[in-house]
Amino acid sequence: KQEVTQIPAALSVPEGENLVLNCSFTDSAIYNLQWFRQDPGKGLTSLLLIQSSQREQTSGRLNASLDKSSGRSTLYIAASQPGDSATYLCAVKGSGGSNYKLTFGKGTLLTMNP
C-alpha cells in the first residue's frame, strides 16, 4: 500500500526566504507526482505535475524535483511572499492496479511571517 509522508507538518518563515518542502513515498512504482496548494476551507489548486520519467518541473517561483528511485520529491519556493501562506499537498499516482487514483500526504502548513 502506497504511503505518502510530508515533512515538516508546519513551517513558519519570514517573507522573502527561499524554502523547501519535502515529500516521500513508499512505493516507487508511480506514474506521476503532483503538488497542490490548499487555502483554508477551499479546494485544491494544482501547482506542478512531474511525470515519473522527469527529474523536475518549474513554474514561476516554484520548482519541484523528483527522485523516483529513492521515493522523494521536494518543492522549492523562491523569494516567498505573504500570499504563499497555505497548506501544500503532495500526491502520487500509482502504477499497476491503482493507476487511476492519487494518494496524498497530510500536507505542510506554511505560514509567512511579515
Added chain:
Amino acid sequence: DTGVSQNPRHKITKRGQNVTFRCDPISEHNRLYWYRQTLGQGPEFLTYFQNEAQLEKSRLLSDRFSAERPKGSFSTLEIQRTEQGDSAMYLCASNVGTLNTEAFFGQGTRLTVV
C-alpha cells in the same frame, strides 16, 4: 468559469438525514473522482468514473454512500442516514482519461452533521 464546479459549497444537516452533492467536471474530461478530506488529513480516494461507468469504489464508501454519473457528465454523491463521522470536505476532481494527465479539483462541499 471552466473549472470543476461543486454544489453546494456548505451543507449542515441533522444526523440521520440524507444529503446529495453535485459535481460538474471540466467539459472534455471523461474521468471523474470523489475524495473525502477530514481536518488535518490529506484527501482520501472514494470512487471514480470513466464516462458513466463507476469503475472503482474505496472501502471507505460504505453502503450508505452512492455515486452516479448519468450520461457521463455531472456526478452526484448521496449519503443516506448521515452520521457525525461523515462530517468532512467532499472533493471532486476530473481529468482526461490517460495515465499521465493532471487532475483538477473543485472547491469542495463542506458537510457538517449535527
